[in-house]
Amino acid sequence: MTDVLTIQNLTKSFGKETVIDGLTFSVPEGSIFGFIGKNGAGKTTTMKMTLGLLAADSGEITVCGERVSFGQTATNRHIGYLLDVPEFYGYMRPKEYLWLCGEITGLENAKIKSRSEELLKLVGLAGINKKIGSFSRGMKQRLGIAQALLNEPKLLICDEPTSALDPVGRKEILEILRQVKDKTTVIFSTHIISDVERICDRIAVLDKGRLALSGTIAELKAKHKSGGFTATFDAGTDKERVLGVLAENHLQPIGVEETEQTIENLFMEVIL
Amino acid sequence: MRAYLAFTKKEFIENLRTYKLLILLAVFLLFGVMSPLVAKLVPEIMQNLGIGGIKITLPEATAMDSWVQFFKNVGQIGLLVLAVVFAGIMSNEFSRGTLVNVLTKGLKRHTVIFSKLTAAALIWTMSYLLCLAVTYGYTVYFWDMGELQHVFLAFFSMWLFGLLLVVLLILGGTLFKTFIGSLLLAGGAVVAMTLLNISPKIQKYNPVTLCGDNTALLTGVKNASDFVPAVIICIALVVVLTTVSVVVFDRKQI
Amino acid sequence: MEIIRQYLPFLIPLIVIELGLTVAALIHIFTHKTYRKGNRVLWVVLSFVQIIGPVLYFVIGRSDE
Incomplete structure (x- = not known):
């Protein structure tokens, strides 16, 4: 498996604050790569440097074997980029915008036409012809994906694509990302861990500009086997009795937790 | 080349749909009508007014009065409207973050x-x-x-100064990323040039001459030789400032 | 009367342009709910201030949404 993206010893500071501190990792082809970290951990900075929008202080980034240099955007022909809150020209219609993007990347007219129709269908915007200015956030996000995939990039970089959305919108976006993974490697930054578990097969955890953890989900789960387990009983079970039985057999639980209905599940049930 | 045409087309769509084109055409059309109207009205109003019982008789208006008004209107309020309309030309893209998508699509800066x-x-x-x-x-x-006299030079000079103003607005927007920054740089440059004009020696090299003394050129009071150096300097400034904008923009972190 | 006739070639285009700008601004104001700056009442009033009002609305007040 070849690496679509490699990052070597990357460093970046804004003023005195070091945001990225000797970061090294690589993303193999065909994966959905979860890039996890708290807000301000340096995820966006790393992505913007990969796109040549920010200058790195030191270190090297290569995309499909080509080195990224700041200000030049040659490597961007391999990349599709989706922002957390993508902004478009509000006075344009979705098809006009995709057409502009297609002409900028140098696709043939016939290709732009077929790709835009295909992608607008994929993201559920087919037949929507109103101006982008009146779009909801979810719709903008979906148009963002269509725009990012237009030139059939080898690498799709998504910066917190779900964090500005409601649960329904999040689910839709994750579903679309899952669908494109056969054709494109996806890097997906987020601070929402449950999103990562839903679709990623590899992760890297970023903390204070350094790599805290990385590997495939299976590897990590195997390596960091939990010391314990959780047993869940249904609502009718008498808690005291269960604890009593455990105590009789000299089994001492470290903690007891009452399982609550998750609000997310409730929300989904009510909405859908 | 294709990307250039596509993005230029996008600029035209933007100017059309955000009403900038409409505003500029309407305002300049209005000045086109107002200039001869004011030229014609002023002597008649003065005649009918008669301040303090004294009858003021001005000579009948001439074609030249109409051109005086034309250069005054276009050279002052006209350029101001041009500046206000185009002051957001760069800053709108920065403040709304709309450049990120097109630049990451491989558009050259x-x-x-x-x-x-x-x-x-x-x-x-x-x-x-x-x-x-x-x-x-x-x-x-x-x-x-x-x-x-010097019809082409007189009208071309005003146009050239307008072009310089547009270039200044683009440079200001690129440097400061804000609407105000763009306006201040262009305004500051015009004020500086106007101050420099106090020295008569500089006048014929100063681009601001191009939007101030045009009627003197038409009547033949001034000669082409009083304007040509300023024209050359203005063209040089347009080229240099555009290059500076490109260089600055290439280094901007977005 | 004579005077007005004399100035008719100026007055007609002037009125058409000014009215055109005001109407264009008013249509935009009433077909949009949000404004970048100011509110509906302010812009409706201002769009009757000739030339400068509609220009200000389209440059400062108009919103894409």
Whole structure:
């Protein structure tokens, strides 16, 4: 498996604050790569440097074997980029915008036409012809994906694509990302861990500009086997009795937790 | 080249749909009508007014009065409106974050500058020519045009100064990323040039001459040699400042 | 009367342009709910202030949404 993206010893500071501190990792082809970290951990900075929008202080980034240099955007022909809150020209219609993007990347007219129709269908915007200015956030996000995939990039970089959305919108976006993974490697930054578990097969955890953890989900789960387990009983079970039985057999639980209905599940049930 | 045409087309769509084109055409059309109107009205109003019982008799208006008004209107309020309309040309893209998508799609940064300059320059040219044509129409209809000197140079100078203003707005927007920054840089440059004009020696090299003394050129009070150095300097400034904008923009972190 | 006739070639285009700008601004104001700066009442009033009002609305007040 070849690496679509490699990052070597990357460093970046804004003023005195070091945001990225000797970061090294690589993303193999065909994966959905979860890039996890708290807000301000340096995820966006790393992505913007990969796109040549920010200058790195030191270190090297290569995309499909080509080195990224700041200000030049040659490597961007391999990349599709989706922002957390993508902004478009509000006075344009979705098809006009995709057409502009297609002409900028140098696709043939016939290709732009077929790709835009295909992608607008994929993201559920087919037949929507109103101006982008009146779009909801979810719709903008979906148009963002269509725009990012237009030139059939080898690498799709998504910066917190779900964090500005409601649960329904999040689910839709994750579903679309899952669908494109056969054709494109996806890097997906987020601070929402449950999103990562839903679709990623590899992760890297970023903390204070350094790599805290990385590997495939299976590897990590195997390596960091939990010391314990959780047993869940249904609502009718008498808690005291269960604890009593455990105590009789000299089994001492470290903690007891009452399982609550998750609000997310409730929300989904009510909405859908 | 294709990306340049595509982005220039986008600029035109933007100017059309955000009403900038409409505003500029309407305002300059208005100045085109107003200039001969004011020229014609002023002597008549003065005659009918009669301040303090003294009857003031001004000579009948001439074609030249119409051109005086034309250069005054276009050179002052006209350029101000042009500046206000195009002050957001760069800053709107920065403040809304709309450049990120197109740049990551592989659009060259200098193409952004050249496309914006092309669209703004063409719109300015259209507005200016419209204004000129309308004033010309009224002026030949009402007056005898008489002998005008250095016609091309007089009208070209005003257009060239407008172009310099557009370039200054783009540079200001690129440097400061804000609407105000763009306006202040262009305004500051015009003020500085106007102050420099106090020294008579500098006048013929100073681009600000191009939007101030045009009627003197038409009447033949001033010669082409009083304007040509300023024209050359202005063209040089347009080229240099556009290059500076490209270089600055290439290094901007977005 | 004579005077007005004399100035008719100026007045007609002036009125058409000014009215055109005001109407264009008013249509935009009433077909949009949000403004970048100011509110509906302010812009409706201002769009009757000739030339400068509609220009200000389209440059400062108009919103894409």
